[in-house]
Amino acid sequence: MAAAPVRQRSGPGGPRAQLPPCYYEGYLEKRGPKEKASRRMWTCLCGNSLFFFNNAKDTHYVEKLDLGGFVSLKDDCSRDRNLEAARLILRMKDGETKLTAPNLESRELWKGFLYSVTDLNVPSCLTLLPGQLQMLKEVVDKERCRRRTRTPTRAPPSPLSVPLVGEIPPCFRPVSRTEAEVLLERHPDCGNMLLRPGRDGCSLAVTTRQDLNGSVFRHYRVTQRDQGGYVIDVENPIPCATLHEVIDALVEKTAGTLQPFLLEEPYEENITYVSANDENGERILHTAPSSPLPKAPALPPKQDRWSSSPLSRSPAADRRILTSPVPASPTNHMRRLILSPSPLTQTLNEELKMKLEKRRASQE
8 A cells, every 4th residue: 555645635624634744544443451342443644653543535634643652563463354454553552553454564554654653663574576665765854854953842850959968879760751661661671760850940850660450650759858968758758879779679668569760772793884886986885894803923032132143052062051060250251151261171271281291392
């Protein structure tokens, strides 16, 4: 099912021209959390909301579903009386809405548009054609621009106007009450308790989530005392010296049922860089090699200046020099070690000298 063209209709009381820009529209069967049967309705994705009409020609919507509380989106594999129909479960923080598209292709497109406006990113887990992906990219750009330029309907949460005492726990998140509920709902495996700023900007709050036939949220005010430290404002106030003790106290009071919310942000596994192609100038993303860089060759060990002497290359000479007594001398002991003659050498020299003198005398 291709994307339907945007229709701008006007009428008294609720003209479509007053709605946010329409990105996608078509017939869907809808059944809300409190509805017992599905209804076939003309559905328009306008901005970050779904608007439901009785038919395609109506100018007044009958229902609106704000996607600000979006949690997840998954396929419903249960069989429908229409074998070509494809079901979808849209999970929000306040319940589930079941949608039925005419066929599988239409369901994939609806999923692509819903993911694009909620995550502001083109989904990569869907089976879509290149033209459809380009259409989703344009929707993401338009929605980002719309959110930047629109007038905020409510004031953002006030920043803390008081300095925090001690180290801030890792479960602290600078989010509002609603954003805290969405975080805990989307990531149940990361913990069920987080610390956040209070609405008044002078206090903190702890938001918790537990399952009891659905999500159960609780919010606890944490105020800073004049004499130092903090207190959890419940019926019997719980004083704490630091924010870490605030979290530890709630974990202890609930016997470990409440656990701090620790969301691990993804990190890259490889080093990438962008460079231009020398031939056509096209910029390409490259992945750096993961193998370690080659080490520089090690320099040969420095030889001692005495190792080049003929005596050092002779094992016998080495043994003779090492075993011969060396006179103690504070300077140039190696020179004296090499030049000092042994007693045997002195005896041979004297005998040779005497023989030479006798030979000279006999010749004369």
